[in-house]
Amino acid sequence: MDVAIVGASGYTGGELFRLLQGHSSAEVVAATSRKEEGRPVATVHPHLKGYTDLTFTNPAVEDIDADVAFLAVPHTAAMNYAGRLLEQGMKVVDLSADYRLPRGVYETVYGVTHTDYFEAPYGLPELHREEVKGKQFVSNPGCFPTGATLAAAPLASGARYVIYDSKTGVSGSGVNPSPTTHYPNVADGVMPYKLTGHRHLAEMEQELGRLGSKARCFFTPHLVPVNRGILTTAHIILDEPMTQEEVEARYRDFYKDEFFVRLQKPSLGAVRGSNFCDIWFEARDERVVVVSAIDNLVKGAAGQAIQNMNIICGFAENDGLMTPPCMP
Amino acid sequence: MDVAIVGASGYTGGELFRLLQGHSSAEVVAATSRKEEGRPVATVHPHLKGYTDLTFTNPAVEDIDADVAFLAVPHTAAMNYAGRLLEQGMKVVDLSADYRLPRGVYETVYGVTHTDYFEAPYGLPELHREEVKGKQFVSNPGCFPTGATLAAAPLASGARYVIYDSKTGVSGSGVNPSPTTHYPNVADGVMPYKLTGHRHLAEMEQELGRLGSKARCFFTPHLVPVNRGILTTAHIILDEPMTQEEVEARYRDFYKDEFFVRLQKPSLGAVRGSNFCDIWFEARDERVVVVSAIDNLVKGAAGQAIQNMNIICGFAENDGLMTPPCMP
Amino acid sequence: MDVAIVGASGYTGGELFRLLQGHSSAEVVAATSRKEEGRPVATVHPHLKGYTDLTFTNPAVEDIDADVAFLAVPHTAAMNYAGRLLEQGMKVVDLSADYRLPRGVYETVYGVTHTDYFEAPYGLPELHREEVKGKQFVSNPGCFPTGATLAAAPLASGARYVIYDSKTGVSGSGVNPSPTTHYPNVADGVMPYKLTGHRHLAEMEQELGRLGSKARCFFTPHLVPVNRGILTTAHIILDEPMTQEEVEARYRDFYKDEFFVRLQKPSLGAVRGSNFCDIWFEARDERVVVVSAIDNLVKGAAGQAIQNMNIICGFAENDGLMTPPCMP
Amino acid sequence: MDVAIVGASGYTGGELFRLLQGHSSAEVVAATSRKEEGRPVATVHPHLKGYTDLTFTNPAVEDIDADVAFLAVPHTAAMNYAGRLLEQGMKVVDLSADYRLPRGVYETVYGVTHTDYFEAPYGLPELHREEVKGKQFVSNPGCFPTGATLAAAPLASGARYVIYDSKTGVSGSGVNPSPTTHYPNVADGVMPYKLTGHRHLAEMEQELGRLGSKARCFFTPHLVPVNRGILTTAHIILDEPMTQEEVEARYRDFYKDEFFVRLQKPSLGAVRGSNFCDIWFEARDERVVVVSAIDNLVKGAAGQAIQNMNIICGFAENDGLMTPPCMP
Structure with a gap:
C-alpha cells in the first residue's frame, strides 16, 4: 500500500518514516516538503540513511498519488489538502488541528477562518474506535x-x-x-x-x-x-x-x-x-x-496516526507499532 | 562572628560555605561530618578550593564552639543538637524538619518520636519575620x-x-x-x-x-x-x-x-x-x-538559613546573599 | 530458536530483550539474574511490559537450556559459564571481557587469574567476519x-x-x-x-x-x-x-x-x-x-552480540537489527 | 569608576554585569545594544532584576562616556570602537578577536580586512601579565x-x-x-x-x-x-x-x-x-x-576581561572575581 507523507521534513514526518519501516503493508512512496525540495530524505533525517532513497518533492495537490496520505503540515495548511485528496480517492489522516474541533470552536480558538470545513472522527482510538472504523478521513488528536x-x-x-x-x-x-x-x-x-x-x-x-x-x-x-x-x-x-x-x-x-x-x-x-x-x-x-x-511524537502524533491508518485500512491496529520502547 | 556548620559535607553544607564567603561578619570556623572526618573541606567540595583550609571534624556536641550553628543534618539527628547547643549559649538555625511542626503532627508525619521537643519560630521571613526577630533558635522551612x-x-x-x-x-x-x-x-x-x-x-x-x-x-x-x-x-x-x-x-x-x-x-x-x-x-x-x-539549595535551604541568621543576629537581612544569580 | 540471557537484569540484558523482539527466529526463553530472581522481567524493565511474561530465574549452569546463550555478566563471572555451556552444546556469545585478549594480557590488564581460558574469535564482524563464521563461541568486543x-x-x-x-x-x-x-x-x-x-x-x-x-x-x-x-x-x-x-x-x-x-x-x-x-x-x-x-548498548554491546549470533547461526546478519534509530 | 559595556545584551554582557556587582570600585553606567535599545537591562537579563535600573542605549561611539569600556561585540564590530574610544581617553578591554593576532594572520583566518589595526597585549595574565600592566588597551583571549x-x-x-x-x-x-x-x-x-x-x-x-x-x-x-x-x-x-x-x-x-x-x-x-x-x-x-x-563565559570571556581591567587599572587582580563557583 502506497503512502504519501505531506510535510515530511519535520519530526513527525521523520517518525512516520521510522515507524512505517516496520509496517507489514505500507510503503512510503512520496515525501513532500517545500523547504527541503530536492534533498534526499536521509540528509534531513540522517538516522534514516540506509532505509530510504526518496528525495523530498513539492508536488501540486493533484499530483500526490498514493493510497493513504498523512498530513503532517501546520494547521491552516492541512485544510488545503484534506478535501482535495479525499476527492482524489485517497484515505487521509490529518495530524494538524484543522478537523479536531467544530468549526466555530476551531475558528475562535485558532483565530482563523476555516476554508474547507467538514466533520471528521476524532482519532483517539481508545475512546472513538467505532467512529473511526470504515472512514476515509481521520483527524489525529493533539499531543x-x-x-x-x-x-x-x-x-x-x-x-x-x-x-x-x-x-x-x-x-x-x-x-x-x-x-x-x-x-x-x-x-x-x-x-x-x-x-x-x-x-x-x-x-x-x-x-x-x-x-x-x-x-x-x-x-x-x-x-x-x-x-x-x-x-x-x-x-x-x-x-x-x-x-x-x-x-x-x-x-x-x-x-x-x-x-x-x-x-x-x-x-x-x-x-x-x-x-x-x-x-x-x-x-x-x-x-x-x-x-x-x-x-x-508517537502516541502524541505519528504513532497514533498510523494506528488510525490501520483502523481505517483494516490492518491490525498495532501493525508497524510493535517495536518496543527504547530505554534508557 | 564564628559559625559552625554541623553536617557540612552535603550540598546544603557546601552552600552555607559558598554563601558565607560573601558575608560581612560571619566566618566558618568548624565544619562537622561523621563520614568525612579528617578530610579537607575543599576535597569534598572542590569548588571551594582556595576559599577554606578547614578540615572536617567530628566533635562531641559539647565541643562545638561558635556563636552560631547551622544544623544541616537529617531530621531526627537535629534534635540531638538543637537543645544542647542552645544551652551552651549558641544561636542555632535548624535546616531539618525537627522543629517545623507541632510535636504531634511531626511524630505522625515522620513516624518517629521527638526526644527533645520545644516550640520554634518557622523561619519563612516574608511571613514570619517578626516572630523570628530576637530569637535564639529558628526552624528553617522545607524547600x-x-x-x-x-x-x-x-x-x-x-x-x-x-x-x-x-x-x-x-x-x-x-x-x-x-x-x-x-x-x-x-x-x-x-x-x-x-x-x-x-x-x-x-x-x-x-x-x-x-x-x-x-x-x-x-x-x-x-x-x-x-x-x-x-x-x-x-x-x-x-x-x-x-x-x-x-x-x-x-x-x-x-x-x-x-x-x-x-x-x-x-x-x-x-x-x-x-x-x-x-x-x-x-x-x-x-x-x-x-x-x-x-x-x-539557597532560598529552599542554605540561603534562607543565612537570612534567618541575619535576622536573629541583627545583620542586614541580605548580608551574604547579594551575589546575583548565575544565568544561563 | 531458544535464547537464554545470562545476567538479564542490566541495561545490556534489557537491550537483548528489546532487539530480539524483532528477530525472525530467536525467542528469549530464559532470563537469569541472581539479584532479581523471581521478579517479572517487565517489572525491572518496564518498557518491556506487554512483550514478555518471563520471570527472572537463577538456575545452576547445567540447568540453562537453550540453543544460544548470551553472557551479559561481568568479567570473571563469564568464565564460569562459557566453557560449561559450550560443553552442554549451546552456542555462546560472551559480552564480557573474559575472552577478548590473550590469557597473559587479560590477566595483566584485569589483574585477575583466568580459570577457564581458551581462544575465541573477536566478534567485530566488519574486521573478523570470516573468523567468526561457523564457530560455536564468540567474544563480543568492548564498547x-x-x-x-x-x-x-x-x-x-x-x-x-x-x-x-x-x-x-x-x-x-x-x-x-x-x-x-x-x-x-x-x-x-x-x-x-x-x-x-x-x-x-x-x-x-x-x-x-x-x-x-x-x-x-x-x-x-x-x-x-x-x-x-x-x-x-x-x-x-x-x-x-x-x-x-x-x-x-x-x-x-x-x-x-x-x-x-x-x-x-x-x-x-x-x-x-x-x-x-x-x-x-x-x-x-x-x-x-x-x-x-x-x-x-547496541553496536557496543547487545546489537553486536546479536550480529555475532546471526553469523554463527547462519541468519541474515541484520536480522533483529533493522529497527531504525530513534531520533531525536 | 564608571564602566561601559558595549554590546551588553548577550551572555558575555550579562556576565560582566553579574560579576561587576561584586567589584569594589567599578560601576556599570552604560549598557549598549542595537537590538535591545530602550529595554530595561533586567528584562533581557532577568536574573539581574533588583541589581540594575539601567536601560539599553545605542549611542554613537563619541557619546560613550566612561572610564573603562568592555567591547562585547563580534569581531569586525570591535575595530569600529577600539581606536576611537582610546582616543577619547578611555581604557578598553576588547573581548572580540580583532586584536588577538597579527594583522596578516587575522585577515587570513577571519577572511576579512582589518580597518583599524594596532598592536595590543594578549590578555592571558598568567602568561602575559607584565605586558598588560600599564596599558590602556587589552585584547582578551578566546575561550x-x-x-x-x-x-x-x-x-x-x-x-x-x-x-x-x-x-x-x-x-x-x-x-x-x-x-x-x-x-x-x-x-x-x-x-x-x-x-x-x-x-x-x-x-x-x-x-x-x-x-x-x-x-x-x-x-x-x-x-x-x-x-x-x-x-x-x-x-x-x-x-x-x-x-x-x-x-x-x-x-x-x-x-x-x-x-x-x-x-x-x-x-x-x-x-x-x-x-x-x-x-x-x-x-x-x-x-x-x-x-x-x-x-x-568567565575565565573564557567576562571574568578574564575583568581580570585584565583590574591589571590595567591597578586594582587587586581578583577584585570582583572572588565569588566562589556554584556547584552542583
Whole structure:
C-alpha cells in the first residue's frame, strides 16, 4: 500500500518514516516538503540513511498519488489538502488541528477562518474506535489532549475539577530553532507557558464532555529539558471520594482491551519511541492524582496516526507499532 | 562572628560555605561530618578550593564552639543538637524538619518520636519575620513549602482549593547516590513521586492555615532533569473570580517590601545560586495559576538559613546573599 | 530458536530483550539474574511490559537450556559459564571481557587469574567476519574498542600515532548507582577518567596490531551527560600526508559492503537504539581527525552480540537489527 | 569608576554585569545594544532584576562616556570602537578577536580586512601579565585558547605534538537560536565540528610559539549538552618521557603564584560561574594527558576581561572575581 507523507521534513514526518519501516503493508512512496525540495530524505533525517532513497518533492495537490496520505503540515495548511485528496480517492489522516474541533470552536480558538470545513472522527482510538472504523478521513488528536484525556477518561463522569499539569519535551516545538528551544533557555530549567489559555484545552474539554463529564477543566503546560515525551499529572477532584482499589478497578476495566494503554508507574523512558500510554494513579479522599506518559511524537502524533491508518485500512491496529520502547 | 556548620559535607553544607564567603561578619570556623572526618573541606567540595583550609571534624556536641550553628543534618539527628547547643549559649538555625511542626503532627508525619521537643519560630521571613526577630533558635522551612507558600500566600484567604504541582531538581535528593538519582533514571525524563502523601504537605497546610485559609491543600512533587531549583505551579480555585489586575495588585502589595521576592515570569536560571523567589501568575475566571521559582539549595535551604541568621543576629537581612544569580 | 540471557537484569540484558523482539527466529526463553530472581522481567524493565511474561530465574549452569546463550555478566563471572555451556552444546556469545585478549594480557590488564581460558574469535564482524563464521563461541568486543577501531581501521597501516578521545553516555556504567552516575555529578559536566590507563586500550592496541599498524595507540575516555552513545574522536598522525579525497576513497572502499557502517557526519541521535556505526573524517596535512558514533548498548554491546549470533547461526546478519534509530 | 559595556545584551554582557556587582570600585553606567535599545537591562537579563535600573542605549561611539569600556561585540564590530574610544581617553578591554593576532594572520583566518589595526597585549595574565600592566588597551583571549593554553603551557617547550580536544557548553554559541543550539540537536548528544580548522587554532599556535614550543598544534572542538564550561583534553607527545612527579613539579612551579589556576581534577561544576582554571594531568611514557576546565563565559570571556581591567587599572587582580563557583 502506497503512502504519501505531506510535510515530511519535520519530526513527525521523520517518525512516520521510522515507524512505517516496520509496517507489514505500507510503503512510503512520496515525501513532500517545500523547504527541503530536492534533498534526499536521509540528509534531513540522517538516522534514516540506509532505509530510504526518496528525495523530498513539492508536488501540486493533484499530483500526490498514493493510497493513504498523512498530513503532517501546520494547521491552516492541512485544510488545503484534506478535501482535495479525499476527492482524489485517497484515505487521509490529518495530524494538524484543522478537523479536531467544530468549526466555530476551531475558528475562535485558532483565530482563523476555516476554508474547507467538514466533520471528521476524532482519532483517539481508545475512546472513538467505532467512529473511526470504515472512514476515509481521520483527524489525529493533539499531543497534550491524547495523554491528558487517556489519564482522566475513566474518572470523567464523577469529576468536579480536572486540572491537567503537563510536562512536555522539546521536540513538541518542532524542528525550527527559536528562543523557546535555544539550549541554554531549556537545559537545567522548567518553563511554564500559556498558564491558562493553551489551545489544546478546547480538545480536552470536548473529550471530557463526550464522556459525560460536567467537570471544570484546566490545563497548564510546561517545557522540560527532555527530547521526547509528555508526562501529564491530572489532579482530579471528585464529587465523591473513591478508594485506591475502586479507582484501580475502574481503570483496569476501562482499558482491559487496550494494547497501547499499560497500567504501571509512568516514566518517559518506558514509552520512548513507542505508541504506549502508561498510566498510574493515587487516590486520597476526594482527590485522585492520575499520571500518564506518552511519547509526544508517537502516541502524541505519528504513532497514533498510523494506528488510525490501520483502523481505517483494516490492518491490525498495532501493525508497524510493535517495536518496543527504547530505554534508557 | 564564628559559625559552625554541623553536617557540612552535603550540598546544603557546601552552600552555607559558598554563601558565607560573601558575608560581612560571619566566618566558618568548624565544619562537622561523621563520614568525612579528617578530610579537607575543599576535597569534598572542590569548588571551594582556595576559599577554606578547614578540615572536617567530628566533635562531641559539647565541643562545638561558635556563636552560631547551622544544623544541616537529617531530621531526627537535629534534635540531638538543637537543645544542647542552645544551652551552651549558641544561636542555632535548624535546616531539618525537627522543629517545623507541632510535636504531634511531626511524630505522625515522620513516624518517629521527638526526644527533645520545644516550640520554634518557622523561619519563612516574608511571613514570619517578626516572630523570628530576637530569637535564639529558628526552624528553617522545607524547600517545597518555601516556594509553594510564597506562591499562594497572597491568595490564601479566598482560596477553595490549592493544588501545588512542583518540579524539583535532583540536588534536593542529596549527595548520596540511589536509583532515584542514577543519571539514566533521571535524564530525559520526569518522575512524579508521592502523588498524594509527601511529608512537606503538612508544612504547606500549616502555613495556609496561619494565613487564615480554609482551602483544601494538595501537593504532588516531580523530579526533573535539573541540578538546582524548584518550580512550583500552584493551581488555585478561588471562592470568587478575580481579574488579572486584581491579582497583580494583591501580589505587588503583599510583597512590596520583600527584597527576595521578585514579580516576574519565573525561570530556574534567573534564580540559580541566589536567595530569590520569582513569582508570576495568570487569572482566568475562578482560577489563578501561580508559578514560583526558587533555588532549592539557597532560598529552599542554605540561603534562607543565612537570612534567618541575619535576622536573629541583627545583620542586614541580605548580608551574604547579594551575589546575583548565575544565568544561563 | 531458544535464547537464554545470562545476567538479564542490566541495561545490556534489557537491550537483548528489546532487539530480539524483532528477530525472525530467536525467542528469549530464559532470563537469569541472581539479584532479581523471581521478579517479572517487565517489572525491572518496564518498557518491556506487554512483550514478555518471563520471570527472572537463577538456575545452576547445567540447568540453562537453550540453543544460544548470551553472557551479559561481568568479567570473571563469564568464565564460569562459557566453557560449561559450550560443553552442554549451546552456542555462546560472551559480552564480557573474559575472552577478548590473550590469557597473559587479560590477566595483566584485569589483574585477575583466568580459570577457564581458551581462544575465541573477536566478534567485530566488519574486521573478523570470516573468523567468526561457523564457530560455536564468540567474544563480543568492548564498547569503546568497537567505535574506536572502526574509526581508525582504514588508516591503521599508515598511522604513526592513533589517539582515541572518547565521550561516552552514562548507561555504559550500568544500572547500579554510584557517585560517578549520580545525576548532579554528571549533568552539566564532562568527566575525564583513566586519562592514560583504561583497560579497553589493550583491545584497541590488539586490533591495530592485527591490521598491521605500528602506530602508538592512546586512549582517554570522558563521561558526558548523555544516556546512550559513544562518540570517539580519533586523532591520527600519519606517516605521510593524505588528502581528504584519498581518505574518503579509502573509507568508502574499506566499508563498501558493510550495512552497519554509514559514512556521514556522526551524531549520537542518528544511531540511537540501532546497530549502526556512523563515521566521518577530515584530513589536513599529516593529520586526519576521524569521528565515529555508536550506541554503546547496541553496536557496543547487545546489537553486536546479536550480529555475532546471526553469523554463527547462519541468519541474515541484520536480522533483529533493522529497527531504525530513534531520533531525536 | 564608571564602566561601559558595549554590546551588553548577550551572555558575555550579562556576565560582566553579574560579576561587576561584586567589584569594589567599578560601576556599570552604560549598557549598549542595537537590538535591545530602550529595554530595561533586567528584562533581557532577568536574573539581574533588583541589581540594575539601567536601560539599553545605542549611542554613537563619541557619546560613550566612561572610564573603562568592555567591547562585547563580534569581531569586525570591535575595530569600529577600539581606536576611537582610546582616543577619547578611555581604557578598553576588547573581548572580540580583532586584536588577538597579527594583522596578516587575522585577515587570513577571519577572511576579512582589518580597518583599524594596532598592536595590543594578549590578555592571558598568567602568561602575559607584565605586558598588560600599564596599558590602556587589552585584547582578551578566546575561550578555547584560554583553557587550552593554560593546560599545555608548562610542557610547551618539550612538546612534539599538542592535540587539543575540547568539549564546550552551548552558551559559547551566544544567545541567538540556530540549528546548532536547538535543544533536540544538542541534548543527549556530542557534536564535533570544525574537525581541523577552527579559527581559535591560530591563537593556540601563537601562544605555543611564544612559549618557545616547536610543537605541531591541532585542535578539535565538540559541542556537549552543557550550559557553561569548556573541558579541554590536551594530548601531548613529548620529545622525552617524563614521570608523573616531574610533570607535577613542573605545573606546581609554573603556577605557584596564580590565584586563578588550581591544580586538582577538573570538573565543570567546580569552576562554574568563576574565573578559575582547574588543571590535572597524567603522564605515561612520552605522553602526558592534561585536562583543564574553565567557565567559558568567565575565565573564557567576562571574568578574564575583568581580570585584565583590574591589571590595567591597578586594582587587586581578583577584585570582583572572588565569588566562589556554584556547584552542583
